[in-house]
Amino acid sequence: MTGSSSPPVAESTPGRAGLGPRAAAMLVFGSSAAVLVVEIVALRLLAPYLGLTLETSTLVIGIALTAIAFGSWLGGHIADQVDPRRLIGPALGVSGAAVALTPSVLRSTAEWAPAVLLVIASLTILVPGALLSAVTPFVTKLRLTSLAETGTVVGRLSGVGTVGAIAGTVLTGFVLVSRVPVSGILLGLGALLVAGSAWVEWRTRGWSGAPALTLMVVAGGLAVTVAPGGCDVETKYHCARVVADTDGTNGRTLVLDGLRHSYVDIDDPTHLKFEYVRAIASAVDVAFPHGEPLVAHHLGAGGLTLPRYLAATRPGTHSLVSEIDGGVVGINREQLGLRSQPGVDVRVEDGRLGLRRLATGSRDLVVGDAFGGVSVPWHLTTVEAMADVRRVLNDEGLYVANLIDHGGMDFARAEVATLGETFDYVALLGEPADVGLDPTAEPEGGNLVVLASDRPVDLRAVQKKLDVRRTGWKVTTGEDLDPWTGTAQLLTDDHAPVDQLLQPYSPQSGR
Incomplete structure (x- = not known):
């Protein structure tokens, strides 16, 4: 059939x-x-x-x-x-x-x-x-x-x-x-x-x-x-190397995916090599009384340069660090002398989730220095993330963040606008051309540091600190910062195109 x-x-x-x-x-x-x-x-x-x-x-x-x-x-x-x-x-x-x-x-x-x-x-x-x-x-x-x-x-x-x-x-x-x-x-x-x-x-x-x-x-x-x-260590997220100074000192540079992320002087934690770290330290030195111990939270570990600096200059300071890459934490312990550093605790966790675990008003200082390549993880840039930062800070608290951008600075402008939506006072530190204070020069881009708080910080004193530390950086805020930010979009959990806003970056320039 x-x-x-x-x-x-x-x-x-x-x-x-x-x-x-x-x-x-x-x-x-x-x-x-x-x-x-x-x-x-x-x-x-x-x-x-x-x-x-x-x-x-x-x-x-x-x-x-x-x-x-x-x-x-x-x-x-x-x-x-x-x-x-x-x-x-x-x-x-x-x-x-x-x-x-x-x-x-x-x-x-x-x-x-x-x-x-x-x-x-x-x-x-x-x-x-x-x-x-x-x-x-x-x-x-x-x-x-x-x-x-x-x-x-x-x-x-x-x-x-x-x-x-x-x-x-x-x-x-x-x-x-x-x-x-x-x-x-x-x-x-x-x-x-x-x-x-x-x-x-x-x-x-x-x-x-x-x-x-x-x-x-x-x-x-x-x-x-x-x-x-090749890498010294391949972690979950990075190809990592530690490069020792060749001048006989005990300084070491942490290199992640070919980019210089941190410099640590194991013998002298007050030795701050990178300009953006000196800028963050200048802001913190001015914002809080000299030598006063702080309760700080750090988003991203790197070489733990800032936690070490705070422990050395403000005895009794307690720094809690959220670092998603356990391999980076291991490098700090095995090659960068973390074991001998009191007052610094590190949790292997996502930074946003780490913020949620902190009690309201429990921190004097929050430092944002988390990066994937040259990009801040998008979920740490949004209005909602900044609201959580504001929640964990006390009334006198300060948020300081490291940003990287180039060209038109679209991401940096958006992040500054986002912080302005959340905090009463916002200031930007960087090269004069990059922060809009030198209209005759084209922005070169690189690191910027943004400050945000619900109380004013003495920015003139911050500028003096920047000058003493020979950064060449300037501080801009208020009427000078508004036109620089312009009509930049706010970053939200629903829409945060951080990678698209970032301008092209050359790895040869480092961080």
Whole structure:
């Protein structure tokens, strides 16, 4: 009877080809997981060169999705033309070799040919991502034997692939990144993919490229040892290095993702090297009586330069620090002398959540110095976040924040406007051209320091402190600050396009 049976879709039964349902599920699960591992680790590799911005994340996600779409489409098309048993092994093996070579290729390109970094970065995601995504249609083709089971097979393998992608995401984000260097993750993944390629070929026969690809994985491992851009420590969020002074002093610079974040003189915590730190210290010195102990909260740790300074100049001060990256805290303890610093407590937590845990009116001082690359995390910039800062400050309390911006200063203007919505008094410290006090010069951008309080601070005394510390910075407030802020938008939890407002930044200039 016509229609009583379905015509065959494949000429041979996969079980006889050495690829049963369990093996098929393993291949789809593993290849899908590997795509997400590559995507997440690519963000880590690119952070020192492109920053941890929304644009960078969007770029990497977009390229990964393109690779998945292209690989799935092309893999399905080729599977209809060529026996899939001849394709799975090469797809796994070549992607494994590409993944293993990625760390050295990307870091070398960033240092020696930065103009083509985006192209090379795209290829290091596209090539293995497309090859790995093609594995699912290859396996699906092999598992289909009749139209009657099409829905079951496709649905099952699609579900397995999704679970694999989830597993790869969770494993990388919660386990691997915090325990294994980025280069180690990719080298290990590359080796696993080449091993998987050899295993598939052993099951299906017909291809002998695994030894050559194994040599490429080994070459990738050797290349990582000589490639530039290495880290002393790879934390959950940063590629971190500590650079010691070469002049015989005990000064050390904390470098995160290629940017100088903090300078610490372990022997002399009152030695403040960076201008923005001297500006913050000047404001605090003026705002509170000399030597008076404070209860302070710090958003972001860096090298804990300000908490150390307060402990040294205001004995009895208690500084509580919210730092999201436990690796940075470990560096402070192991390499920057934190263990010997009384009065400084650090919590590994998100800064916004840390604020919520503080009692109302419990702090004299809040210092904002949290950064992802050169960007303040957006949720620490909004009207709602500033309302929480104001809540934890007492009536005489002061909020001091470090900002970085360039060009038109759109982000800095928006943040100053946001603070003006929350506090009665706001002042801005920075280079004269950057804060609108030198109309003859073009703003160069860099660090700015903003002060906010519900009581006035003696800004003339702050200016004198800035002059004594030879910063070259000026203070602007009131009628001078209003035109600089202009019609800048307020940042809110509902709309805070911080990464879009920030102007282009050159890593060579440092912080």
